[in-house]
Amino acid sequence: MTRAVPKASRDTRPRGERWRAPYACDPGASRGRVHREDASPTRSDFQRDRDRIVHSAAFRRLTHKTQVFIYHEGDHFRSRLTHTLEVSQIARAIARALGLDEDLAEAIALSHDLGHPPFGHTGEEALDSCLAGIGGFDHNAQALRVVTRLENRYAAFPGLNLTWETLEGLVKHNGPLIGPGGEPSESNRHGVVPAPILDHDRIQPLGLDLFASGEAQAAALADDIAYDAHDLDDGLRAGILRLEELHEVPFLAELLGEIDRRHPGLDAPRTVHELTRRVITRFVEDVIAESGRRLAGARPRDADAIRGAGMSLVAFSPAMAEADRSIKSHLFPRLYRHERLMAVRRDAEQVVRDLFELFASDPAAIPADWRQGLDAAAPEAIARRAGDYIAGMTDRFALLEHRRLFEHTPTLRIV
Incomplete structure (x- = not known):
């Protein structure tokens, strides 16, 4: 694959070292840490x-x-x-x-x-409401x-x-x-x-009015790609989504047609896997191609030029951005808002609200190592500490804490 960087600005380090474009963030030129530390030798x-x-x-x-x-x-x-x-x-x-x-x-x-x-x-929505x-x-x-x-x-x-x-x-x-x-x-x-x-x-000013580095833009797109591919996989595995209905999304219909042509009569589990891997591959290949075009056009000299470009230089093409939107639009009502999941969501929301209301009104219920400094704290500080404590919980621990502190705890099981 040809990398989208002008020849004159290609990395010239010895063969065998990782190629790094001039617009990449250089760890040797980091803006540093809040608390100064000696460099690591390794x-x-x-x-x-x-x-x-x-x-x-x-x-x-x-x-x-x-x-x-x-x-x-x-x-x-x-x-x-x-x-x-x-x-x-x-x-x-x-x-x-x-x-x-x-x-x-x-x-x-x-x-x-x-x-x-x-x-x-x-x-997140429950805590956002509690801390509004x-x-x-x-x-x-x-x-x-x-x-x-x-x-x-x-x-x-x-x-x-x-x-x-x-x-x-x-x-x-x-x-x-x-x-x-x-x-x-x-x-x-x-x-x-x-x-x-x-x-x-x-x-530590973070330049909130600027775009982030190319590395951060790559991570953001990777998050979108993983959501699209793997929520499809999990939804199909759970039986909430059906392969037939995915033909309503043109991008997915094209991939399913390709799978059927290459592997006629393939069983459902392997069809799902073939679909998932193709979704990831198509999105990643598109990001690399589109970003290569944008970077070649912008010719950023360094990482700061990417931050100040006024647009994302690591991005989907317009066609793939539409495919991303169409997948998410399909999943939202059929998976994330499916009635079987919504019943669990309502119970989970109540667990979070119950825990927050108890901890915010009675800080003594918060474990001692989280209670430090709260003896004379304002209600706002207590509420934020309660939010921090709950946010750190796993699903399992939140349910155990709720079961310890309340008479009835929902099972949170999809039926």
Whole structure:
């Protein structure tokens, strides 16, 4: 494959070293960490970030956090952790093809869901409602809190002390949060910048009005690709989606036709797998081709030129962006809002609300190690601490805590 970089600006390092384009983030030129540290003799700064994320408690807890289906519905359904690993693999593939720093793309991908509470988007919506009076809840902002404050492992600093580039990608992988005049940007779905992000930006400005690095853009697209492919897989496996109905989506109908022509009479399980792998392949190949065209046209001299391009340079083509929208539009009412899942969502939402109302009104119910500093705290601080505690829970632990504290706990099982 021909990489979309002018010959004069190609990397000229010795053969055998990883090719890095001039617009890639260079770990040797990182903008640094909030707390200064000596360089590692064996790993780049971005590799250290990746390793710290993988070894964090928050990362381990993703094992038992919901992606779409509650953890005990079956061992084959994706958890938040397996989704994260799949995003990481796709992000590395895109980054490698475009000459971006693979380790940074992987670190951003691995950290992007660390702020998700139990029960997936249901838990996030419930906590956002509970905390509405003090800024609400946003999983990207919570992920920033996790890696900068809540993950206490190191003697010299709070959090994981990640590089500026990883934090920037974590916060802005979906695009700028504010416009040139300080107004919320089009890519900011909340309409406001969450307080935790603004608080950190005062300490370490993240350029909230700019796009993120190419590595962060690759991680964001990898997330979309993984969602599309693997939610289809899980929905079909659960029997909530049917292969026949996927012909309503032209992109999927084309892939299913190709499978049928090449493998007539193929059984359903292998058809589903063939479909999933083709979805990923087509999207990844499209991102590489479209991004190559955009990068060749923009000719960014360095990573900052990508940030200031005024548009995403790592992107789907218009046709594939439409395919992405059509898949999500198909899945939303038929999978995410399916009546069997909605019944579970309502029960999960009540679990989160019950826990929050108890902890916010009675801080003594919060474990001692989470209660430090709350003795004379304002109600807002207590509520935020309750939110932090609940957001860190796995599905399983949230149900155990609810069962310990309340007389009746729902089973959260799809029927």
